[in-house]
Amino acid sequence: MTMKLRLPAVSVYTAPTDAPEADGTLAWQTTTMVVTEVTAGDATGTGWTYGPRAVGDFLRGELAPLVEGRDALDIPAVHDAMCRSVRNAGRQGIAACAISALDIALWDLKARLLEVPLTGLLGAARRRVPVYGSGGFTTYDDTHMAAQLGGWVHGQQIPRVKIKIGESWGRAVPRDLARVRAARQVIGSRAELYVDANGAYTRKQAVRVGGVLAELGVGWFEEPVSSDDLTGLRLVRDAVVCDVTAGEYGYDLPYFARMIAAGAVDCLQIDATRCGGLTEFLRAAALAHAHGLEISTHCAPHAHAAAAACVPNLRHIEWFHDHVRIESMLFDGALDPTGGTVRPVTGIGHGLTLRVEEAREFRVA
DSSP states (O other): OOOBOOOOEEEEEEEEEEEEEEOSSOEEEEEEEEEEEEEETTEEEEEEEESOHHHHHHIIIIIHHHHTTSBTTOHHHHHHHHHHHTTTTOSTTHHHHHHHHHHHHHHHHHHHHTTSBHHHHHOOSOSSEEEEEEOOOTTOOHHHHHHHHHIIIIISOOOEEEEEOOHHHHTOHHHHHHHHHHHHHHHTTTSEEEEEOTTOSOHHHHHHHHHHHHHTTEEEEEOSSOTTOHHHHHHHHHHOSSEEEEOTTOOSHHHHHHHHHTTOOSEEEEOHHHHTHHHHHHHHHHHHHHTTOEEEEOSOHHHHHHHHTTOTTEEEEEEEHHHHHHHHHHEEOOOOOTTSEEOOOSSSBTSOEEOHHHHGGGBOO
16 A cells, blocks of 8 residues: 655644743743644644744745655655755754654554554553653742642542752752642652752752752652753762653654663653654664663653553653643643543544644644
């Protein structure tokens, strides 16, 4: 069966956050999603990424014409062609996000052409995928944070949650630790508590903070220092009780190879909407497995759920507040995390379909 790809469609949507948000090193009030739809025969596959409008421009101008006319079933060949084509533009950042969106759409399309769930196409390792609630932004006051965390743990029975620390590039450590204590009080002793510093701390600062986090039962210390500082990550990993994690800024497979070789993390984070789509996501997961590491997905939960169910060394996926919200607004087929897991769809493809009319008010390109 040969199915030729038609010229992919590209659209960009920007939605305001429901409150001002910030982490240790960045603040924002909108979320932008770049969506691509790829068609062959009578089927359409949908993929997306998060990033500036320039991702959509690059996808439309550079990658879409390259994809047109290729065999829809030969995803490795299309993926390789896209990666080779960006040599002079540079693989990192905008190009990688554009490749990722198209690759996700191609896998969705292939499953739809074969009329199987994406989990069936890839081969499931589990039926249900663990999630953790992710939010707790540094801009939240204690009441707002308590409502969010309590909603996940006590309302939806999600037994693991994460908050942001490292406020103001690590210059507000007393407030960081006060918020961690407040979070622990809200969720109780049985739920798992994670923190994400987004690279805000210095090495020794992260070690000192990590000692207090261990006393508060924090088991996950994400990006205690910059993820570019592999030596620093290893130093912190060796010095603290919490699992040290990073990897969300991986835009290609060599990035993950370097992080693993450095012994920098206890759990490798991978973002299919950045690293090169599901093609590279699965390769990175296999690389981690070969080195005895679990993986966790970063953000974009609905883009990851089906593929995550097919990874034997998966720990969980991130149920990130911003992306859950916009994916639920713009797509039919959103998943329910009640009980702490989601069950990837049993229909065809990844199960999500763009709600064109509802999305129109947020479209910016």
